[in-house]
Amino acid sequence: MNRYCLRPFELRWLYATLGVLFPPAPSAGLFVGICDMPVEAFFADVFAKVPKVTSVGIRAAIWVVAFAPFFVIGRPRTIAGLSPADRERVIVRLSDSRFYLVRQLVLILKTFAALLYTQAIEVREKIGGGLAMSRLPQNGGPAASGSEASPQRLLPLVTDNGRRSHV
Numbered sequence: 001m002n003r004y005c006l007r008p009f010e011l012r013w014l015y016a017t018l019g020v021l022f023p024p025a026p027s028a029g030l031f032v033g034i035c036d037m038p039v040e041a042f043f044a045d046v047f048a049k050v051p052k053v054t055s056v057g058i059r060a061a062i063w064v065v066a067f068a069p070f071f072v073i074g075r076p077r078t079i080a081g082l083s084p085a086d087r088e089r090v091i092v093r094l095s096d097s098r099f100y101l102v103r104q105l106v107l108i109l110k111t112f113a114a115l116l117y118t119q120a121i122e123v124r125e126k127i128g129g130g131l132a133m134s135r136l137p138q139n140g141g142p143a144a145s146g147s148e149a150s151p152q153r154l155l156p157l158v159t160d161n162g163r164r165s166h167v
Helices: 008-021 039-049 052-072 084-095 100-117 121-127
Strands: 156-158 164-166
Touching: 008 039, 008 052, 008 084, 008 100, 039 052, 039 100, 052 084, 052 100, 084 100
Parallel strands: none
Antiparallel strands: 156 164
16 A cells, blocks of 8 residues: 555545535536545555655645635534535635635646546546547557557656656
């Protein structure tokens, strides 16, 4: 187990936050609720693969949102102890904060939530016109034979040293 994995109380805060960002399907017209997805496994995988500074940033974002009800709506509870309506009020107020850092910490959680959410096959098929990653050319396909650029070669990444790299 990675030492940067989330603790049980942090996971409760995270589930409460993600439930606001991507609520259960019936109430929001979404294809699937994010809390029904493998949140813990996803973030354990993220923490195992990202640089330490990124995992610290994610954890900081969770903590800021968790304790925001004290400052944002004057409630002496963490985000997990609020009603869904109050959770939404907190997230909206944080997203509209006049402080750039606060807005960006919420954006970090929204970004990783979107990465998790779009992993659901039902979601990818609805938003991607039926194209799923499993439908990319496999071994022996045009991308693998070299007659066409490989999809992996088209994705630039920034490496730990800040240089652009292609995988």
